[in-house]
Amino acid sequence: MQNLDSLLKPIRNSADWVGLKFFSEKTIWRSLRNESPDRNATEWDTGIRIEVLIDGQFGYAGTTDLSPEGIQKAFVSAKSLAQAASKHKVFNYSRLHRPPAQGQYKSQIQKSLDHLGVKEMIDVLRDCSLAMKVSDKIITRSVDAMIVETQIASVSSTGEETQQDFSMVSLSFGATASQGFETQTRTQNGGFALCYQIGSEIFSRHRLLGNCKLMAEQALELVSAENCPTETTDLLLAPDQMMLQIHESIGHPLELDRILGDERNYAGWSFVQVEDFGKLQYGSPLMNVVFEPERMGSLASYAFDEGGSRASREYLIQDGLLVRGLGGTESQVRSGLQGVANFRSSSWNRPPIDRMANINLEAGTTPLEDMIASVERGVLMQANRSWSIDDYRNKFQFGCEYGQLIEEGRVTKILKNPNYRGVTVPFWNKLKMLSQTTETYGTPWCGKGEPSQLIRVGHSSPYCLFSDIEVFGG
Amino acid sequence: MNFIEQTKFNFDKISDLIFANLQSGEVTNISLDGENTNFVRFNNNRVRQTTHVEQLILTMQLQKKNKSILYKWPLTGNFEMDRREALLKLGKARAEVENLPLDTHQVPLLNRGESFQNFTGDYPAAEDFIQLITAAAKGSDLAGLLCLGPVISANRNSLGQSHWFSTDSFFMDYSLYDGPKAVKACYSNSKWNAQEWHDNLMTAKNQLSLMQRPVQSVQPGSHRVYLAPGAVSPLVDMLSWNALSQNSFQRGTCPFKKLGEKQLQLSEKLSVRENFDLGLIPRFNLLGELSAPQLNLIESGQLTQFLTSSRTAKEFSIPGNAACEAESLRSPEVLPGHLSRENILKKLETGLYISNLHYINWSDQMSARVTGITRFGCFWVEKGEILGPIKDLRFDNSLYDIWGKELEDLTDFQEIDPTIDTYHNRSIGGKKIPGMLISAFKFTL
Numbered sequence: 015m016q017n018l019d020s021l022l023k024p025i026r027n028s029a030d031w032v033g034l035k036f037f038s039e040k041t042i043w044r045s046l047r048n049e050s051p052d053r054n055a056t057e058w059d060t061g062i063r064i065e066v067l068i069d070g071q072f073g074y075a076g077t078t079d080l081s082p083e084g085i086q087k088a089f090v091s092a093k094s095l096a097q098a099a100s101k102h103k104v105f106n107y108s109r110l111h112r113p114p115a116q117g118q119y120k121s122q123i124q125k126s127l128d129h130l131g132v133k134e135m136i137d138v139l140r141d142c143s144l145a146m147k148v149s150d151k152i153i154t155r156s157v158d159a160m161i162v163e164t165q166i167a168s169v170s171s172t173g174e175e176t177q178q179d180f181s182m183v184s185l186s187f188g189a190t191a192s193q194g195f196e197t198q199t200r201t202q203n204g205g206f207a208l209c210y211q212i213g214s215e216i217f218s219r220h221r222l223l224g225n226c227k228l229m230a231e232q233a234l235e236l237v238s239a240e241n242c243p244t245e246t247t248d249l250l251l252a253p254d255q256m257m258l259q260i261h262e263s264i265g266h267p268l269e270l271d272r273i274l275g276d277e278r279n280y281a282g283w284s285f286v287q288v289e290d291f292g293k294l295q296y297g298s299p300l301m302n303v304v305f306e307p308e309r310m311g312s313l314a315s316y317a318f319d320e321g322g323s324r325a326s327r328e329y330l331i332q333d334g335l336l337v338r339g340l341g342g343t344e345s346q347v348r349s350g351l352q353g354v355a356n357f358r359s360s361s362w363n364r365p366p367i368d369r370m371a372n373i374n375l376e377a378g379t380t381p382l383e384d385m386i387a388s389v390e391r392g393v394l395m396q397a398n399r400s401w402s403i404d405d406y407r408n409k410f411q412f413g414c415e416y417g418q419l420i421e422e423g424r425v426t427k428i429l430k431n432p433n434y435r436g437v438t439v440p441f442w443n444k445l446k447m448l449s450q451t452t453e454t455y456g457t458p459w460c461g462k463g464e465p466s467q468l469i470r471v472g473h474s475s476p477y478c479l480f481s482d483i484e485v486f487g488g
Numbered sequence: 489m490n491f492i493e494q495t496k497f498n499f500d501k502i503s504d505l506i507f508a509n510l511q512s513g514e515v516t517n518i519s520l521d522g523e524n525t526n527f528v529r530f531n532n533n534r535v536r537q538t539t540h541v542e543q544l545i546l547t548m549q550l551q552k553k554n555k556s557i558l559y560k561w562p563l564t565g566n567f568e569m570d571r572r573e574a575l576l577k578l579g580k581a582r583a584e585v586e587n588l589p590l591d592t593h594q595v596p597l598l599n600r601g602e603s604f605q606n607f608t609g610d611y612p613a614a615e616d617f618i619q620l621i622t623a624a625a626k627g628s629d630l631a632g633l634l635c636l637g638p639v640i641s642a643n644r645n646s647l648g649q650s651h652w653f654s655t656d657s658f659f660m661d662y663s664l665y666d667g668p669k670a671v672k673a674c675y676s677n678s679k680w681n682a683q684e685w686h687d688n689l690m691t692a693k694n695q696l697s698l699m700q701r702p703v704q705s706v707q708p709g710s711h712r713v714y715l716a717p718g719a720v721s722p723l724v725d726m727l728s729w730n731a732l733s734q735n736s737f738q739r740g741t742c743p744f745k746k747l748g749e750k751q752l753q754l755s756e757k758l759s760v761r762e763n764f765d766l767g768l769i770p771r772f773n774l775l776g777e778l779s780a781p782q783l784n785l786i787e788s789g790q791l792t793q794f795l796t797s798s799r800t801a802k803e804f805s806i807p808g809n810a811a812c813e814a815e816s817l818r819s820p821e822v823l824p825g826h827l828s829r830e831n832i833l834k835k836l837e838t839g840l841y842i843s844n845l846h847y848i849n850w851s852d853q854m855s856a857r858v859t860g861i862t863r864f865g866c867f868w869v870e871k872g873e874i875l876g877p878i879k880d881l882r883f884d885n886s887l888y889d890i891w892g893k894e895l896e897d898l899t900d901f902q903e904i905d906p907t908i909d910t911y912h913n914r915s916i917g918g919k920k921i922p923g924m925l926i927s928a929f930k931f932t933l
Contacts, residue, residue: 050589050591050592050593051588051589051590051591052593053558054556054557054558054584054588055557055558055559055560056557056558056559056560056584057559057560057561058559058560058561058562059561059562060561060562061543061562071535071538072537073537073538073539073540074537074538074539074540075539075540075541076539076540076541076542076543077541077542078542078543078544078562078563078564078565079542079564079565079566080564081564081566081569084564084565084566088540088542091526091540092538092540094615095526095528095538095539095540095614095615096538097615098538098614098615098616098618098619099528099535099538099618101618101619102533102534102535102618102619102622103534103535104531104532104534104535104536131587132584132587132588133587136588136589153739153740154739154740154741190739190740190741192740196854197740197741197745197854199741274531275531275532275631275665276529276531276536276631278531278631278663278665278670279631279632279633279661279662279663279672280633282846283668363539363541363543363913364539364541365537365539367537400849400850400851400853400859401849402847402848402849402851402859402860402861402882403847403861404846404847404861404863404880404882405846405847405861405863405880406668406880408880409861409880409882409933411851411859411882411884411932411933413850413851413852431852433851433852435882435932435933437933461911464527464529464632464633464661464910465527465529465539465633465635465910465914466909466910466911467911468911468912488852488854488855488857
């Protein structure tokens with residue numbers, strides 16, 4: 015870690031407020047295809063983002079030259095642009111909008127990521143691949159691991175001082191089966207959905223091999239399965255599909271900077287308006303959604319956002335009513351709405367914007383077997399493979415890998431190519447049952463912003479049962 | 489020295505250093521992606537955020553004893569610091585590669601020659617650009633991104649290969665709003681021209697005025713549509729999502745599997761190729777392999793060839809065509825047809841004029857079926873006259889249909905759609921595409 019204070023000292027009084035954020039990230043990729051190495055790579059990314067406040071306008075500059083001269087050069091660029099922009103600023107900010115947070119955060123893990131050597135890790139991954147070799151019809155077995163260690167340190171001219179260290183692993187296991195003209199792929203919970211703040215304890219054969227074998231067996235089931243029928247029916251969604259449903263139809267529309275129009279040219283706007291908070295019945299009274307930055311092990315847990323706010327758990331939707339948006343200090347003051355500490359960036363080379371983090375749907379009270387037993391006719395869908403929604407976050411369509419028909423309270427047959435579509439608020443108001451327990455997934459690749467950036471998110475959800483949803487097949 | 493000159497000087501020094509420190513049996517390929525970029529983000533014709541980024545990312549692939557490892561790290565621009573780091577990384581890579589399994593699909597490095605292209609730019613500084621943009625758009629609700637600066641892509645290997653591509657350009661990607669109604673536009677060039685910017689903005693404003701006509705209610709179902717080049721563009725992007733990948737075809741997951749097996753074909757009006765003569769992106773890939781200047785992929789509806797990387801070629805013992813590792817399109821061109829601009833509405837007669845499509849994804853990959861939604865300036869047309877804008881509609885169609893029997897014609901003109909992707913770093917490139925008239929396009933919601 016750089017001695018940020020010494021780098022800040024020469025420039026700290028050269029603007030209304032100055033901040034330095036140091037980012038250091040190491041990403042290791044290990045990939046196998048049919049047990050052969052496909053990718054072995056390591057990426058290092060280290061840089062500092064200089065932030066200045068001039069005449070009510072924040073400006074940013076990112077550099078990999080971490081010398082005093084490099085910082086000075088970047089500072090001059092940030093200041094010059096901010097000064098020119100201040101004559102046309104969206105809002106008149108002050109140093110009040112950068113509270114001087116102090117503290118630390120560290121991912122809670124059992125074993126460090128370097129506890130497992132290169133050869134050991136590749137051996138575990140190869141065994142996972144071999145576990146999927148259950149038939150000659152399994153033509154492709156894919157195993158991918160992304161191992162990330164990140165440090166973020168912050169200082170500012172008003173006394174901010176934070177250090178956050180993250181240990182993260184994302185895994186993907188997939189089996190592709192082919193029979194005649196039919197090809198189907200089955201992965202563990204959707205590609206790269208197994209994303210956590212965790213240590214090398216995740217590379218446990220006991221933990222991984224059984225599911226790998228199951229995925230391959232289910233891929234074989236799919237190639238000879240019937241197509242999902244086209245009808246309006248009960249829909250039971252597994253947590254590994256609810257992840258995308260929450261992400262696209264709750265997370266994104268509640269981002270305050272979207273509601274304020276910042277994202278209109280790229281990712282879009284939102285159907286949610288400022289006046290909807292406290293009034294809009296977003297979903298059924300069973301629906302309770304939280305912003306949960308302290309959830310242990312979830313991919314997007316942290317202590318402080320990049321605006322200097324301490325992150326804490328907050329309800330976004332309570333008993334189905336929309337109560338709070340996903341916006342950091344800047345968006346809160348612009349909109350007059352309450353928000354959360356979610357002002358984040360992907361790295362030193364992008365400015366922070368409002369990003370969802372851990373957005374979780376709370377569990378219900380019904381055992382899963384009772385949920386299935388309650389369904390006269392419906393479809394159970396697992397593992398997302400396709401997602402699309404409009405720029406206001408209204409009309410969506412999702413596809414899953416694995417479907418099952420439910421008839422008279424029993425799962426009767428496997429269905430391939432299960433898809434469904436709907437409109438956000440009516441859909442959530444059709445939520446009629448939630449299971450007792452939740453499962454947690456995530457993605458390292460939520461995209462947004464201009465310039466664009468990817469961010470990590472985590473989502474926990476129970477199984478959810480919806481009524482009268484349009485489902486269809488391939 | 490300017491940024492490009494200084495970067496070339498530093499890149500050559502660091503590469504030479506790494507080559508000089510290789511041991512027996514080692515070869516290495518080194519690539520550089522660099523930029524010195526100013527970003528200005530606008531909302532409501534005011535500045536939301538400004539960001540300056542200078543980044544130089546080095547990628548080193550080390551091959552030794554049929555094993556390979558790839559390392560990527562940033563350069564600082566300070567040679568002493570970069571020298572130390574490069575030697576550390578080389579030593580680390582050397583040690584790690586010993587622990588890796590044999591890579592049977594590894595492609596041996598070769599010297600594939602040299603190339604040098606540098607395109608200069610002439611445009612205002614970012615600080616001045618802010619005034620030019622906001623003044624011209626005064627009174628408009630403009631949201632968008634201004635991006636300007638030099639971008640570099642370079643490659644060398646220890647066998648003597650050397651490629652360099654640098655360009656200095658800007659784009660202003662934006663949309664104009666009238667309440668919830670909006671139109672999209674983009675002005676990009678390497679040389680600023682105030683009249684061009686004025687004309688670009690006026691065209692967008694004129695289209696926005698059409699959005700003030702009464703909103704037309706259009707029910708889901710099958711409709712005739714004209715897809716403007718801006719709407720064709722994201723459909724062409726789907727071809728880079730495994731559809732033209734040889735590796736995906738060999739593994740049975742290719743959306744155009746049936747096209748590749750000659751079970752199905754597309755319309756004979758449709759031809760798609762890689763065209764590097766557009767000059768928007770270098771011909772060399774990460775390994776420095778040079779693609780042919782033009783590469784026919786689909787000719788008159790039939791597949792000519794998939795994009796095949798040398799790694800895939802080795803794995804399946806088939807010829808490669810210097811595709812990039814992802815086997816995605818880098819400089820695509822869809823060839824034009826016969827529909828003139830003046831006749832678009834007349835030929836459409838009654839149906840939908842669609843300027844943009846949003847959030848397209850495979851809904852059934854093995855049927856090449858895509859879903860997405862209309863966005864920005866989309867209109868209902870009756871008897872060749874624009875009646876008014878529509879509310880967004882979701883569609884779900886197979887490319888085999890809309891680019892098959894339903895493809896009536898393509899326009900006789902094409903537009904350049906520049907790449908404006910800024911994830912991780914600023915991407916370069918673009919596509920040259922016509923509009924398309926389609927007789928039946930299914931909307932579902």
